[in-house]
Amino acid sequence: MATDTQLDSWEVFMQSRAGANFIHQGSIHASDKKMALQNARDTYSRRGEGTSIWVVPTHEIAASDPDDAGMFFDPSNDKIYRMPTFYTMPEGAKNI
Amino acid sequence: MDNVQNTMSKEEALLAKFEEKTAAGEAIEPRDWMPEAYRKHLIRQMSQHAHSEVIGMQPEGNWVTRAPSLRAKQILLAKIQDEGGHGLYLYSAAETLGITRDEMIAQLHSGKAKYSNIFNYPTLNWADIGAIGWLVDGAAIVNQVSLQRTSYAPYSRAMVRICKEESFHQRQGYEIMAIMMRGTAEQREMAQDAMNRWWWPSLMMFGPHDTDSPHSADAFKWKIKRHTNDELRQKFIDKTVQQAEVIELTIPDPDLKWNESKQCYDYGKINWEEFYRVINGHGPCNKQRMDHHIRVHKEGAWVREAAEAYKSKQKNKSINLN
Numbered sequence: 210m211a212t213d214t215q216l217d218s219w220e221v222f223m224q225s226r227a228g229a230n231f232i233h234q235g236s237i238h239a240s241d242k243k244m245a246l247q248n249a250r251d252t253y254s255r256r257g258e259g260t261s262i263w264v265v266p267t268h269e270i271a272a273s274d275p276d277d278a279g280m281f282f283d284p285s286n287d288k289i290y291r292m293p294t295f296y297t298m299p300e301g302a303k304n305i
Numbered sequence: 306m307d308n309v310q311n312t313m314s315k316e317e318a319l320l321a322k323f324e325e326k327t328a329a330g331e332a333i334e335p336r337d338w339m340p341e342a343y344r345k346h347l348i349r350q351m352s353q354h355a356h357s358e359v360i361g362m363q364p365e366g367n368w369v370t371r372a373p374s375l376r377a378k379q380i381l382l383a384k385i386q387d388e389g390g391h392g393l394y395l396y397s398a399a400e401t402l403g404i405t406r407d408e409m410i411a412q413l414h415s416g417k418a419k420y421s422n423i424f425n426y427p428t429l430n431w432a433d434i435g436a437i438g439w440l441v442d443g444a445a446i447v448n449q450v451s452l453q454r455t456s457y458a459p460y461s462r463a464m465v466r467i468c469k470e471e472s473f474h475q476r477q478g479y480e481i482m483a484i485m486m487r488g489t490a491e492q493r494e495m496a497q498d499a500m501n502r503w504w505w506p507s508l509m510m511f512g513p514h515d516t517d518s519p520h521s522a523d524a525f526k527w528k529i530k531r532h533t534n535d536e537l538r539q540k541f542i543d544k545t546v547q548q549a550e551v552i553e554l555t556i557p558d559p560d561l562k563w564n565e566s567k568q569c570y571d572y573g574k575i576n577w578e579e580f581y582r583v584i585n586g587h588g589p590c591n592k593q594r595m596d597h598h599i600r601v602h603k604e605g606a607w608v609r610e611a612a613e614a615y616k617s618k619q620k621n622k623s624i625n626l627n
Contacts, residue, residue: 215609216609235466238406240612276338
């Protein structure tokens with residue numbers, strides 16, 4: 210007898226309405242893309258929660274290491290001039 | 306010797322950091338470091354929770370073909386599909402801890418993993434479907450609302466999703482009971498009979514009293530659990546008594562009484578001997594539930610094999626094309 214399998218794992222991303230971001234929902238099991246989309250729909254959108262779905266094989270996801278978060282995100286922490294509040298606007302200027 | 310001390314202190318530092326995070330109410334994600342005991346506790350609790358959702362489809366499935374109207378049948382089918390979906394959310398969330406779904410199912414079949422005791426009771430008449438939705442799902446909701454704030458993020462996310470869907474389950478059950486209580490004397494009797502049989506097992510769903518609960522200390526320290534079994538049980542009783550009164554069902558507990566000073570209900574003694582007897586395999590339906598799951602799992606093997614065969618065939622095709 211062939212070894213039992215629960216098929217491959219896929220990550221599910223769903224868009225709740227046209228124009229919105231695709232947001233991670235969780236994962237499902239399926240053996241191919243078509244089954245993955247159908248299982249994702251049946252699992253994560255039984256009440257009209259989605260208008261569009263992406264499925265990605267779980268093993269294809271690259272993720273940053275939470276332990277390295279400090280170092281990894283460091284380049285973005287010291288550039289306060291990227292924030293609009295960094296700048297002093299002349300007194301009286303409007304709509305800026 | 307130095308090496309041993311180094312790994313010890315490294316482990317201790319990681320544990321200290323972990324406990325600082327959980328104490329501050331921060332969420333733990335799958336790739337974060339976590340103590341083995343935390344991982345083990347979650348795998349046990351989450352797989353048991355997932356198995357409960359799936360086994361819970363059986364007592365309800367018993368009434369699909371005999372639902373009293375097309376409306377009732379459609380609702381019951383939708384509810385059962387939700388339970389399957391809830392099982393899938395939870396299996397997925399548990400898999401992030403490094404256990405595979407095959408392993409979880411094997412543990413269910415070998416008896417190593419448990420499922421909620423309540424599903425070892427039979428559904429004898431249509432009112433039982435009302436009682437399950439209202440009382441069993443009602444009790445589950447109290448527990449799951451509390452678990453929405455559990456420290457393990459994938460578990461918490463699954464709980465948020467489940468809670469959104471459960472209130473339909475509870476309301477449809479209460480509606481069944483309310484309709485039967487407005488019906489004939491015989492229907493009222495059936496509803497009361499279901500109430501009598503499901504009330505105490507529903508209270509047992511929250512687990513042993515806090516003084517006898519074996520898994521609690523670490524679960525609280527690491528914020529897997531936020532409320533004790535007794536706190537949750539009390540919350541369920543306090544909100545359910547009024548609902549029973551509205552539809553004129555009697556709670557089968559002669560000791561149930563409003564306690565003015567504590568502002569909650571006092572209730573009678575729970576029969577823990579029955580609880581442990583059922584947990585240890587001697588409930589009315591333990592064998593039936595497990596035999597059914599094993600049989601269906603085996604009978605469905607060819608579907609999974611066919612899906613795998615189709616996958617490799619498609620793979621070969623695309624290789625040939627290149």
